[in-house]
Amino acid sequence: MMSSCRNIDLGGTSVLDLMPCGCSSTSSPTTRRVFFGKCSKTVCSIGSRSYGNLVFLRRESQSCCRAIPAKPIENALVNGLGEDKTVMVNLSQESRKEPISLENLFEVVADDLQSLNDNLLSIVGAENPVLISAAEQIFSAGGKRMRPGLVFLVSQATAELAGLKELTVEHRRLAEIIEMIHTASLIHDDVLDESGMRRGKETVHELFGTRVAVLAGDFMFAQASWYLANLENLQVIKLISQVIKDFASGEIKQASSLFDCDVKLDDYLLKSYYKTASLVAASTKGAAIFSRVETEVAEQMYQFGKNLGLSFQVVDDILDFTQSSEQLGKPAANDLAKGNITAPVIFALENEPRLREIIESEFCEPGSLEEAIEMVRSGGGIKRAQDLAKEKAELALKNLNCLPRSGFRSALEDMVMFNLERID
Amino acid sequence: MMMTSCRNIDLGTSVLDLISCGCGRRQFLLGNFPKSVCTARSYGGGGGNLVFLRRDLGRSCRAVPTKPKEISLVNGIGEAKTVSFDLRQETSKQPISLSSLFEVVADDLQTLNDNLLSIVGAENPVLISAAEQIFGAGGKRMRPGLVFLVSRATAELAGLKELTTEHRRLGEIIEMIHTASLIHDDVLDESDMRRGKETVHELFGTRVAVLAGDFMFAQASWYLANLENLEVIKLISQVIKDFASGEIKQASSLFDCDVTLQDYLLKSYYKTASLVAASTKGAAIFSRVQTDVTEQMYEFGKNLGLSFQVVDDILDFTQSSEQLGKPAGSDLGKGNLTAPVIFALEKEPRLREIIESEFCEEGSLEEAIELVREGGGIRRAQELAREKADEALKNLQCLPQSGFRSALEEMVMFNLERID
Numbered sequence: 060m061m062s063s064c065r066n067i068d069l070g071g072t073s074v075l076d077l078m079p080c081g082c083s084s085t086s087s088p089t090t091r092r093v094f095f096g097k098c099s100k101t102v103c104s105i106g107s108r109s110y111g112n113l114v115f116l117r118r119e120s121q122s123c124c125r126a127i128p129a130k131p132i133e134n135a136l137v138n139g140l141g142e143d144k145t146v147m148v149n150l151s152q153e154s155r156k157e158p159i160s161l162e163n164l165f166e167v168v169a170d171d172l173q174s175l176n177d178n179l180l181s182i183v184g185a186e187n188p189v190l191i192s193a194a195e196q197i198f199s200a201g202g203k204r205m206r207p208g209l210v211f212l213v214s215q216a217t218a219e220l221a222g223l224k225e226l227t228v229e230h231r232r233l234a235e236i237i238e239m240i241h242t243a244s245l246i247h248d249d250v251l252d253e254s255g256m257r258r259g260k261e262t263v264h265e266l267f268g269t270r271v272a273v274l275a276g277d278f279m280f281a282q283a284s285w286y287l288a289n290l291e292n293l294q295v296i297k298l299i300s301q302v303i304k305d306f307a308s309g310e311i312k313q314a315s316s317l318f319d320c321d322v323k324l325d326d327y328l329l330k331s332y333y334k335t336a337s338l339v340a341a342s343t344k345g346a347a348i349f350s351r352v353e354t355e356v357a358e359q360m361y362q363f364g365k366n367l368g369l370s371f372q373v374v375d376d377i378l379d380f381t382q383s384s385e386q387l388g389k390p391a392a393n394d395l396a397k398g399n400i401t402a403p404v405i406f407a408l409e410n411e412p413r414l415r416e417i418i419e420s421e422f423c424e425p426g427s428l429e430e431a432i433e434m435v436r437s438g439g440g441i442k443r444a445q446d447l448a449k450e451k452a453e454l455a456l457k458n459l460n461c462l463p464r465s466g467f468r469s470a471l472e473d474m475v476m477f478n479l480e481r482i483d
Numbered sequence: 484m485m486m487t488s489c490r491n492i493d494l495g496t497s498v499l500d501l502i503s504c505g506c507g508r509r510q511f512l513l514g515n516f517p518k519s520v521c522t523a524r525s526y527g528g529g530g531g532n533l534v535f536l537r538r539d540l541g542r543s544c545r546a547v548p549t550k551p552k553e554i555s556l557v558n559g560i561g562e563a564k565t566v567s568f569d570l571r572q573e574t575s576k577q578p579i580s581l582s583s584l585f586e587v588v589a590d591d592l593q594t595l596n597d598n599l600l601s602i603v604g605a606e607n608p609v610l611i612s613a614a615e616q617i618f619g620a621g622g623k624r625m626r627p628g629l630v631f632l633v634s635r636a637t638a639e640l641a642g643l644k645e646l647t648t649e650h651r652r653l654g655e656i657i658e659m660i661h662t663a664s665l666i667h668d669d670v671l672d673e674s675d676m677r678r679g680k681e682t683v684h685e686l687f688g689t690r691v692a693v694l695a696g697d698f699m700f701a702q703a704s705w706y707l708a709n710l711e712n713l714e715v716i717k718l719i720s721q722v723i724k725d726f727a728s729g730e731i732k733q734a735s736s737l738f739d740c741d742v743t744l745q746d747y748l749l750k751s752y753y754k755t756a757s758l759v760a761a762s763t764k765g766a767a768i769f770s771r772v773q774t775d776v777t778e779q780m781y782e783f784g785k786n787l788g789l790s791f792q793v794v795d796d797i798l799d800f801t802q803s804s805e806q807l808g809k810p811a812g813s814d815l816g817k818g819n820l821t822a823p824v825i826f827a828l829e830k831e832p833r834l835r836e837i838i839e840s841e842f843c844e845e846g847s848l849e850e851a852i853e854l855v856r857e858g859g860g861i862r863r864a865q866e867l868a869r870e871k872a873d874e875a876l877k878n879l880q881c882l883p884q885s886g887f888r889s890a891l892e893e894m895v896m897f898n899l900e901r902i903d
Binding site: 251291311315 | 609689690702723728
């Protein structure tokens with residue numbers, strides 16, 4: 060029902076379809092009923108951000124409110140697919156101590172992400188039934204859509220600076236391109252790492268074979284390149300092409316330093332930049348470019364994305380040691396087992412000579428992997444990696460200072476904190 | 484080799500290093516370097532003070548300008564600017580060879596080779612080996628050769644004297660894309676031989692092959708973006724998209740006897756002609772000629788590419804494994820139905836049966852190959868190749884007569900001669 064509401068002029072007949080705001084999370088005692096009908100400006104008490112003529116409606120299965128503009132919704136068609144322009148507001152309390160969930164963070168851009176999902180399935184699946192299956196396997200496998208989410212949040216957060224009212228077609232296309240590149244790289248990575256599981260499901264090549272995986276990845280890279288070229292923005296074209304080049308460099312760097320205990324923190328950070336942070340940085344900078352903000356802001360957004368990306372990668376690498384296989388959706392300590400030496404290991408190696416021996420033996424003895432994991436923990440590797448993640452997170456927060464305060468900037472700050480909370 | 488060192492030296496001092504032109508006709512003069520011509524062909528257009536020298540191993544002469552060479556650095560790699568000419572006799576009835584066709588741009592191609600190895604090998608020893616495997620495996624460099632020939636052929640129209648850096652970079656990008664697609668194709672087709680050598684994935688494994696291909700696509704995209712020409716960026720991005728579409732089209736119609744000639748031509752466009760057309764059009768764009776000329780160059784590339792693919796598909800039936808450098812009849816064996824088969828299927832119902840059985844019976848592939856030949860499949864495919872070749876020749880008419888235009892015409896003929 061909620062979906063159908065979005066397309067109806069709220070001045071009209073659909074009052075009965077609306078549900079009153081019930082977005083009280085249990086900790087909030089002061090939820091006010093909202094008025095709809097003439098759609099005057101009303102505010103849910105959980106968040107105090109107000110946005111013009113809006114009505115706040117509760118989504119049935121979510122705990123956040125969604126705000127819907129009172130004016131008629133224009134349907135913008137992007138490649139024949141309808142998109143609603145709905146303004147979303149993140150209504151989580153400013154001083155809340157609940158854990159942040161990515162879903163909540165992205166409530167503000169939930170519809171944009173839904174359209175993105177639909178577009179992606181449509182682009183990838185259009186050619187061939189086998190690709191459709193491969194696409195569904197990877198796209199529906201619980202991907203967080205973090206990168207497109209960032210594109211949308213940064214777009215909105217920078218829009219105000221440039222006097223832009225809403226997301227442009229370019230912003231949306233940028234997000235799709237980025238998610239395609241990210242997904243294509245995951246598919247190929249799984250071939251390269253010979254991984255059988257991702258996000259709790261079989262990888263594309265496990266299920267469909269190497270050929271389909273290579274083809275699906277190539278197809279997505281190709282589509283992304285074509286859409287990129289047709290954005291006709293040389294700066295963004297060069298930005299994203301650099302990322303694709305960095306991905307390949309990162310894979311090579313990783314592949315050539317497996318089980319190499321002389322790897323330094325700088326090597327690791329460079330590899331993490333190539334493999335992860337480069338794309339995030341290009342997402343955030345690209346969004347700023349399409350918002351037409353000044354160069355310094357675009358550069359700050361680049362740094363924000365880079366620091367957030369590095370922080371994110373370090374956290375991922377910590378979780379590989381601290382979470383179970385069920386939580387990870389793939390075998391635990393997978394990186395170490397394959398010889399990929401990450402931050403916790405690099406730090407622990409400084410204290411534990413025995414660890415070096417085991418790694419260099421490439422875990423040929425049974426039980427040696429478990430021993431190594433234990434040494435990483437007792438050698439202070441996890442803790443120092445946490446410090447590193449926090450350090451990068453702080454840099455990322457600083458990079459946001461150039462943005463005006465808004466719900467979107469707060470959401471970006473929350474993203475940084477969300478990432479760190481994963482390792483609290 | 485002495486010839487190589489000559490290229491970089493001011494010819495004023497190195498008379499003793501020069502070898503007299505031995506291309507069979509007149510002896511000519513060295514020393515003060517008047518304009519002298521080997522009887523095989525003359526090129527007033529190139530002009531200036533030229534000396535014709537014979538390459539030790541080749542049959543053609545090369546012309547070397549007498550002025551000091553400027554070394555232009557492209558990413559730190561030196562390139563000598565040497566103008567070369569194809570000096571075969573105009574009425575020669577000798578079979579055309581691709582290497583003599585490309586004599587006129589031999590140095591450009593050599594530089595390209597060096598640059599490619601350097602770009603690909605710079606990152607990693609394993610990639611170097613993979614790069615050498617594929618780059619050293621006798622590739623004809625047809626696409627960059629076309630870029631250079633079209634560049635020079637169109638240059639005159641636009642008053643351009645030399646190949647630009649953009650032209651060279653375009654040649655490199657195109658060869659990288661082509662090579663990357665071959666490496667991945669071999670993974671997708673599970674082929675273990677190409678050009679008489681093992682494929683990259685046969686030798687180094689699937690992982691290295693996927694990585695090498697990805698790396699080359701990535702490098703090509705990066706260089707493309709840094710050419711900063713939106714028209715060419717879009718042109719080449721379309722090609723990369725077409726490659727993927729072509730692979731999918733092929734993969735989803737294996738052993739499908741209902742495939743039509745149109746399907747086949749579209750797939751061949753995606754997989755082969757699209758890149759050739761983008762090479763020739765891109766070269767024209769960088770020569771800054773008018774739009775109708777660039778469009779004619781696009782059509783030329785497309786028709787040449789289609790003709791080329793049809794010929795390749797014919798050879799898969801008519802050549803032996805040694806000649807092909809890979810098993811004969813391998814397209815058919817994998818269920819990839821090409822022009823000769825499509826034509827033969829119109830006559831031979833038994834052929835359909837065999838193909839649909841996916842050659843499960845011993846000897847059925849050989850029987851199918853025989854049926855293709857008897858059913859007139861080869862002959863009709865040859866006609867198709869000629870038809871496309873004729874159209875390609877027509878597309879060249881907008882170019883002024885020159886040695887380079889002739890070389891392009893000969894490319895078309897060379898391709899057809901492969902099936903005479």
